Amino acid sequence: MSQLKRVQQWATFARVWHIYDAAWQNPFQSAELLKKYLMGMHKPIYHPMNDCGDHVIVINTADVALPGDEWKKRVYFHHTGYPGGASWTLAWELHKKNPTMVMKKAVYNSMDRSLQRRYTMERLHLYPDANVPLNLLENVSNQIKQLRPKPKRLDEYKEEEVREFPKLIDLPKSYIVE
Template identity: 60%
Template sequence: MSLARKGQHWGTFARIWHVYDAKWQDPYKSAEIIKHYLLGTYKPIYHPLNNCGDHVVVINSKEIALCGDEWRKRVYFHHTTYHGGATWTLAWELHHKDPTLIVEKAVYRALPKSLLRRHTMQRLHIFPDEKIPEDMLKNISNQIKQLRTVPVQLNHIPRTEVDNFPQLLKYPKNYILK
């Protein structure tokens, strides 16, 4: 086997590290995208019994966005396996306790139910902010595109750009806003 062919063979089976920014993203829609990279379904060698998935690093899980009243109405169930050990936790309470749990539960739910699901979840690394350990940061070679673009906040736009923006009308100097 030639050296180029060996490199191509190695590149096909290598695990790639991807980063996904969850800022202002719906965790359940994001989980469907993350699932494809964790399982490796985009690779030509994919097979349901083949463990060829990649690592995914999710950052900014503290700043996820749920639709509508989901923060108040979505409930997460947990049972301790003891009598009377059933608890239901609202989404905002769970997110306040651990900002990575909602994303983790969404991805776990999106993965197919098989014996490989637990091992697949070990390749998911979730961080509440943008601080990634240095050893993981060295491995990252791809960025997964966000579903929805994060809008720029008005207080982050430079003052010169705001002043140079064309105005539709000019208020008189003695105009009072009510």
């Protein structure tokens, strides 16, 4: 095997680390995107029995945005296995207990049931904020593009920018809420 082929082989089967910012993203649509990277479906060498999935670090899972009134309506089911062991948790309750769980469940449920699913999930690293351990962060070589841009709130702009923003009209004082 020539030197080039050796490197090519190594590069083809190396695991790549991706990072994804989940702030203001729909976790269920994001899951479909992340699943592709976790299972290696973004590589032309993909095969269900070919272990070619990548690692994905998801940051800011505490800031995921569920569509519509799903925080109140979406229910997560759990059963302990004992009689009367069923419990139903609303999405906002689950998110309060563990801010990475909604994202984790979304990715887990987006994948088909198979023996590989649990091992694939091991390659998903979830963090509620941007504090990622450095030993993981130094592996990252790609950022997955967010599905939708994160809008900037008014209080995140500098005062100058707000003042210098072009205005069509000056509203009368009585129209402005203090």
